[in-house]
Amino acid sequence: MRRVLTFAFVLATASCAPPACSETSERAARQDIKLLVEDEGPLAEAARARLVARGGQAIAVIETGLYAANPPARLRIVRTLAEIGARETLPILEHLAAHDPDPGVRAAAQRAKEQAISAHP
Numbered sequence: 002m003r004r005v006l007t008f009a010f011v012l013a014t015a016s017c018a019p020p021a022c023s024e025t026s027e028r029a030a031r032q033d034i035k036l037l038v039e040d041e042g043p044l045a046e047a048a049r050a051r052l053v054a055r056g057g058q059a060i061a062v063i064e065t066g067l068y069a070a071n072p073p074a075r076l077r078i079v080r081t082l083a084e085i086g087a088r089e090t091l092p093i094l095e096h097l098a099a100h101d102p103d104p105g106v107r108a109a110a111q112r113a114k115e116q117a118i119s120a121h122p
Contacts, residue, residue: 030059034066037081038074049081057087064093072103079106083113088121 036048052059066078082090097110
């Protein structure tokens with residue numbers, strides 16, 4: 002019985018991520034969204050690629066980037082969400098398609114929304 006409990010404890014502690022690891026990952030994601038919003042060159046592209054690689058886990062952080070983003074940055078955010086392609090991007094894309102003050106962002110968000118809907122019927 003003691004061996005089973007020891008094995009269960011080792012398995013449980015080995016499979017969960019330490020808080021420092023998740024904090025580091027979250028900090029890196031926040032740094033990437035800052036680069037995506039504030040930079041227009043290769044740094045923004047590299048940040049976008051890292052956010053896309055995080056997939057659905059990056060969506061909440063990406064959404065926070067909208068608050069400080071100018072139209073070109075919002076277009077980069079829409080492109081990032083489109084590349085992630087997760088169903089969870091739909092509420093953000095729907096909001097941008099309906100309410101963004103920039104017509105280019107609204108159009109890009111509409112296209113990305115339609116693409117996401119067709120990928121996830």
